[in-house]
């Protein structure tokens with residue numbers, strides 16, 4: 001059976017987990033291509049106007065796959081860690097997209113507050129495979145995810161570089177810039193108009209949360225006066241504090257228009273950066289964002305950083 005996986009949202013966090021699991025269970029996988037203008041247009045046409053840009057993009061990726069596969073895979077992400085949750089748009093996404101799709105949608109519940117046994121039961125029911133087979137395939141998949149995470153941290157790779165098996169090992173330099181934001185904004189080079197290459201071509205070292213040890217992010221997140229309820233925002237805030245500890249030259253925070261959690265942590269990031277005297281550039285993306293405007297703001301920010309700290 002051909003199963004489609006959209007290259008959107010949590011793909012950048014979980015790709016090796018789901019692909020190893022599903023291939024281990026005998027599915028043939030089709031991953032949607034990198035985001036392009038046609039996918040963006042499909043998503044904007046199908047999604048509700050009030051949806052955030054990453055959700056619209058996900059609609060586009062699902063639409064690009066639906067005629068090519070027997071079913072689509074989009075788990076219902078609720079909680080991965082104790083007392084934290086994914087945003088409500090991610091929790092409700094399978095219900096939002098299902099009526100629009102021409103193919104069947106497989107959306108097992110991922111709520112690790114209920115324990116691994118319940119996850120296995122969910123996967124077994126949704127994918128029509130025995131629990132024992134799922135348990136074994138999930139064990140392989142978790143080990144594959146752990147290797148992927150470790151490779152990104154040790155070799156300072158982005159998820160796409162790690163997935164492609166690259167061994168880049170970026171050289172840490174004095175010209176580190178901390179990049180903050182959801183992985184689906186940081187690593188979708190169509191959405192952010194090639195931000196990472198843009199920085200590298202100008203001699204800056206882009207540091208992201210995926211390149212830091214999770215213990216450091218966790219320790220930094222615990223410095224907040226109140227624990228954040230949303231898991232992805234807790235990771236972004238922990239990374240912001242870690243970047244300030246690492247004394248990056250500046251921070252770029254990429255957020256998405258119509259994202260409630262982003263609006264809230266934007267204020268917290270701005271406050272922390274101001275207190276430490278670290279320059280901060282905030283870029284808010286929507287489907288109308290133009291390349292020329294974005295690059296002009298980036299050029300001005302990088303020029304300012306260079307004047308503050310000449311090489």
Ligand code: SF4
Pocket residue numbers: 052053054055087088089090182232256258259260261262
């Ligand atoms: S966290 Fe923000 S950008 Fe991500 S899905 Fe939720 S609303 Fe959209």
